[in-house]
Amino acid sequence: MxxxxxxxxxxxxxxxxxxxxxxxxxxxxxxxxxxxxxxxxxxxxxxxxxxxxxxxxxxxxxxxxxxxxxxxxxxxxxxxxxDIQHHLLVLGGQSISDITEVHSHPMALLQCKVFFKDFPHIKLVEAKDTAEVAQHISEKQLKGIAAIASKNAAELYGLQVLAESIQTIKHxxxxxxxxxRHNEQSDTAEINKASLKFQLDHKRGSLATILNVLSDCKLNLTKIQSLPKIETPWKYAFFVDVTFDALKDYEKAMAIVGLMAENFKVLGEYKNARL
Missing domain, CATH: 3.40.190.10 (Periplasmic binding protein-like II)
Incomplete structure (x- = not known):
């Protein structure tokens, strides 16, 4: 099953x-x-x-x-x-002046903050999930409360879209x-992107050296994110995404980085969704 x-x-x-x-x-x-x-x-x-x-x-x-x-x-x-488009959802038959509170996930509220500057009477309230708020409004038939959620949520829970695409930045x-749990990818021909994690000594040029290896092996760095190692003050783990045209270039880079970096780990190998 x-x-x-x-x-x-x-x-x-x-x-x-x-x-x-x-x-x-x-x-x-x-x-x-x-x-x-x-x-x-x-x-x-x-x-x-x-x-x-x-x-x-x-x-x-x-x-x-x-x-x-x-x-x-x-x-x-x-x-x-x-593409994330945030919409203001309410029970039917209401206008923006009827709304006193808007509930949604903190990320959605943050992305729509500018829209609500024109409506100082509305209180913004954090919730666990965008769609859950829409469901709650629908089930409890709550008037005066709006949700920030998707059009899918509006259709699923029978709500009216009071305002479309209210996020500050439209794109x-x-x-x-x-x-x-495990990598089950057997078709290596599809693989052209990977997510990696490693640690480095706190020495001058250590990160630059790794990045040079990736570049020399014809890998394109699309993402780098540092995360503090809580148990070791001022030491960081780096999460990196790379794309590549040839699997042999990627394999060569991994062999070198694996020798140079501490706690090197491949978090995933998969198809680049941007292509």
Whole structure:
């Protein structure tokens, strides 16, 4: 029996939308209210795959999710970029002047903050999930309260879109990764991107040396993110994404970096969704 796909949030959330688009079927989803919860479902084998947001073009990296993948030795097997459009959703028959509170995920509130400067009477309230707020408004028939969520959530929970695309920056993308317990990629011909993690000594030029190796081996650096090592003050782990045209170039670079860096780990090898 096929297991459901674990997502952070509920049906109608952006994670749900990615699951539908990436897997191109009507797979059942396992709704989790936190990223830790999705990972727990994977570790307990309640699911074989999870969808996890990793970075946003406006708000930047979701650093704790890098740590979750690393700490539990999980594997990134794919990625998906979703255009995030935030809409103001309410029960039908209301205007903006009727709304006293807007509830949504902190990230959504942050991305739409400028829109609400014109409506000082509205209080912004943080919630766990965008779609969950829409569901709650619908089920409880709450008037005077709005949600910031997707059009999918509006359709799923029968809400009216009071204002469209209210995010400050109209081109707003989130990169999601598809995560499993192990790498099951057998077709190496599809692989042209990898996510890596390593540590370096706190010495002059140590990071530059690694980056030069990647460049010399014809790898393109698309992402670099540092994360402090809590148990070792002023020492950092680096999370890096690279793309490449030839697998042999990538394999050569990995052989060299593996010798030069501490605690080197490949977090995933997969197909670049940008191509």
């Amino acid at each position: 096929k297991k459901p796909i674990a997502i952070q949030g509920i049906k109608g959330s952006f994670h749900h939308e990615v699951a539908q688009r990436y897997f191109e079927d009507n797979s059942e989803v396992l709704e989790c209210m936190s990223f830790d919860g999705t990972v727990d479902c994977l570790l307990k084998s309640e699911t074989d795959v999870i969808v996890m947001a990793l970075e946003n073009s406006i708000a930047g990296s979701i650093i704790p999710n890098y740590a979750l993948i690393d700490t539990h030795n999980l594997c990134i097997v794919g990625e998906y970029y979703l 707003n993308e989130t990169r999601f990764v598809i995560v499993k």
